[in-house]
Structures are given as structure tokens and as C-alpha cells.
Amino acid sequence: MTLPPILQAKVPFTKPALTIAQQIAKLEGEGMAIGDHAMATHCLQHISYYRLSAYWLYFEYPKGQAGPRFRPGTTFEDVIALYEFDRTLRLLVLDAVERIEVAIRGSWAYVLATQGGSHGYLNRHLYSDQRKFVGNCRKLDEETARSKDTFILHYKAKYSGPTRPPVWMASELMSFGLLSRWYALLDGRSNRQLVAAPFAIDEIVFVPAVQHISNVRNTCAHHGRLWNRRLKATLKLPKKNPPELARALNRTANDKLYNTLAFLKYLLDKCEPANGWGQRLIDHMATLAPGRDADMGFPANWTDWQLWGGTK
Structure with missing residues (x-):
């Protein structure tokens, strides 16, 4: 029986550096x-x-x-074709994420501002874990201190306090990953649901989706591979609602990209209905060699579902 890598005895790293000519010779050999x-x-x-x-x-x-x-x-050409396919796929994903992210930032800021005022988001009683709340505040302070954005510099120069910016500035300042943690930490279903409401989705599904999308966004931003990737932070899949999303999901491959793309399509349709993104994705997937879409969790005949413009 072969032991998993973590249990195998470690050995010194001895792989040599190769020139490009040597790399080509190695691949051909x-x-x-x-x-x-x-x-x-x-x-x-x-x-x-x-x-x-x-x-x-x-x-x-x-x-x-x-x-x-x-x-x-x-062939080497096959490898490059797959690489270029993945590169275009990343750009498609980032295009959707950018618009969804902006909408999530706006919804979070609006709910907390209208519920508690400009700095009500700093009320510790809104959050379920005080240790994590303190950590989120510390991280926000670090990002505020580093920021060279005009609106933050103006706030620091003009106002004596509070030290931290109002929620509508904080929502633009903080990274999407940090915002997802502030959102997930909200105590009580009502505020979390108010943030999710513009997307017509239950917060139980939406909260982990926001964190998942943040992780995928970071993979894309660092030019990481999406094709055939196993995603560590998986989505919580809705059982029935919203129906067009629930029906289109692949429940046997939740660690692959297809379900992420389905969520992006659904959320993008809510914040920008006439977006054309789904058809662009369908067209791009058609350039992939037959059968390779299954490596990303695409079910058979996936375009038949209503989410993707079909009738099912």
C-alpha cells in the first residue's frame, strides 16, 4: 500500500534547473x-x-x-491550446465577478448604513464572534493605513473622528475577502438576508457563496488555473430555490468549477440582467475539445437548463 505524501519520508530536493533547450529535449524524450x-x-x-x-x-x-x-x-500545441482556453476563461470569470462584487459591496454598505447609520457597522453587538470582530477591525485599520485613495485621505484630513471611515467608504476600501468576512460574521439572519435580498437568494446559500466567489476571484487575480481545478471552499447548494439555479447545479461535482459558473450566471443576471455573459461562456466552452468540460464538472446537456437559456 502506498502511503499518502504527508506520511512518506521526506527526501532532499535534487531536481536540476534546465535551460529551455533542455526543457524541450526532456518533453520530447x-x-x-x-x-x-x-x-x-x-x-x-x-x-x-x-x-x-x-x-x-x-x-x-x-x-x-x-x-x-x-x-x-x-502535442505541445494541445497544451498551449488548453492554457489559452483557461486564460480566456479566467477573464470571463473576472468580468462576472467584478460586477457581482460591486453589487455585493453596495448592498452590504446600504443595509448597515440604513440600519445603524454611518458607523453602525462598528457596533460589536452586530457580530457573532467578538474575537473575529476584533480581528476584522484590525485588518480594516491596516488597509485604511495603507490606502492612498483620495476619499480616505480626504476623510482623514477633514474629520476628527471616528477614526475608522463610514461604512460606504469601508465597503470600497476593504478587500473583497475582508468584506466577505465582515458579512459572514453578522449575527442574526435578518441583516444577512437584507444584504442577500437584491439577489433573490437565501442568506444561508448566499453567505458561503460570497466567500467562495472571493476565493475564486483571488485565483483569477493571481493567474491561477481554473480548468480542472479542485476548489477547496465549496458552495452550499440550494435544494429548491431559486429554482433556475437549483435545477442547473451539478450535485456530484461541487468541488469543480461548473457550479461556480452557474452561481455567477444567476447572480449576474440579478444585478445586470442584459449582460450577455452566459452566451459568451457557452461560446467559449464550445472551443474546448469534446469531453474536457466534464473535467470541470459540467453535466451533460448543461445548456438545456433554463439558467443557460434552455427550457428545462
């Missing part, structure tokens, strides 16, 4: 066809061997299997 060495050199120079290795892993035999590393017919 392991069974990858490279028809255009100049193109491969350019890609390895400007993308890097290590980053591309996440994409050619798909074309490899399982580790430990005797014989060549790559499956028959694997």
Missing part, C-alpha cells in the same frame, strides 16, 4: 510531440515550464506507470 521549436521556445520563455506543467499533466499517464510519460498523440 518523454513522448510529447513538438513540431515548432521556435514557438515552444517562445512559450517556455514567456509562460514557463512550471506553469505549463499544470496543463500537460492532463496528457500524462499515471505516475509510476512504465513507459513514456505522455499519452500517444500529445
Whole structure:
């Protein structure tokens, strides 16, 4: 029986650094066809061997299997096509997240401002965990101190207090990840539901969705791979409502990207109905080689669901 990596004895790292010419020779020696060495050199120079290795892993035999590393017919061009597909997918996801994020920031600020005034969000009694509340305040203070935004500099210069900015400034200042933690920490369903209300979704589903979207956003912002990625922070899937979202979800692959995309489509339709994003995603997915969408959790005939413009 093979032990999991965490239980295996550690060994010194001895892998050598390779020149690009050596990298090409290594790939060819392991069974990858490279028809255009100049193109491969350019890609390895400007993308890097290590980053591309996440994409050619798909074309490899399982580790430990005797014989060549790559499956028959694997080409460097296939790897680059998959890399470029993923790059465009990241841009599509960021396009949706940007508009959803802005709407979430606005809803959070509006609810807390109208419920408690400009600085009511700092009322510790609104939050379920006082230790985490103090940590959130500390993080907000750090982000405020670093900020060079004109509105923060103006606030500091003009007003004697409170030291922390009003909620509508705080919502624009803090990172989306921090805002998701402030939102999740709200004690009591009513305020959390008021923030979720513009999206016509239950806060029990929406709160973890906001945190999940923040994590995916960070992956995209750091140019991380989305294709075939296993997502650590999974979504809470609605059982029945909203019906168009609930029906379209893949309940057997919640650690893959498809459900994330379904949530983005639903939320984007609520904050910007005439967005065209879903069709752009459908068109982009059509450029992927047959069968590879299943590696991202896409169910068969997914475009038949009402969420994606179908009739089911």
C-alpha cells in the first residue's frame, strides 16, 4: 500500500534547473510531440515550464506507470491550446465577478448604513464572534493605513473622528475577502438576508457563496488555473430555490468549477440582467475539445437548463 505524501519520508530536493533547450529535449524524450521549436521556445520563455506543467499533466499517464510519460498523440500545441482556453476563461470569470462584487459591496454598505447609520457597522453587538470582530477591525485599520485613495485621505484630513471611515467608504476600501468576512460574521439572519435580498437568494446559500466567489476571484487575480481545478471552499447548494439555479447545479461535482459558473450566471443576471455573459461562456466552452468540460464538472446537456437559456 502506498502511503499518502504527508506520511512518506521526506527526501532532499535534487531536481536540476534546465535551460529551455533542455526543457524541450526532456518533453520530447518523454513522448510529447513538438513540431515548432521556435514557438515552444517562445512559450517556455514567456509562460514557463512550471506553469505549463499544470496543463500537460492532463496528457500524462499515471505516475509510476512504465513507459513514456505522455499519452500517444500529445502535442505541445494541445497544451498551449488548453492554457489559452483557461486564460480566456479566467477573464470571463473576472468580468462576472467584478460586477457581482460591486453589487455585493453596495448592498452590504446600504443595509448597515440604513440600519445603524454611518458607523453602525462598528457596533460589536452586530457580530457573532467578538474575537473575529476584533480581528476584522484590525485588518480594516491596516488597509485604511495603507490606502492612498483620495476619499480616505480626504476623510482623514477633514474629520476628527471616528477614526475608522463610514461604512460606504469601508465597503470600497476593504478587500473583497475582508468584506466577505465582515458579512459572514453578522449575527442574526435578518441583516444577512437584507444584504442577500437584491439577489433573490437565501442568506444561508448566499453567505458561503460570497466567500467562495472571493476565493475564486483571488485565483483569477493571481493567474491561477481554473480548468480542472479542485476548489477547496465549496458552495452550499440550494435544494429548491431559486429554482433556475437549483435545477442547473451539478450535485456530484461541487468541488469543480461548473457550479461556480452557474452561481455567477444567476447572480449576474440579478444585478445586470442584459449582460450577455452566459452566451459568451457557452461560446467559449464550445472551443474546448469534446469531453474536457466534464473535467470541470459540467453535466451533460448543461445548456438545456433554463439558467443557460434552455427550457428545462
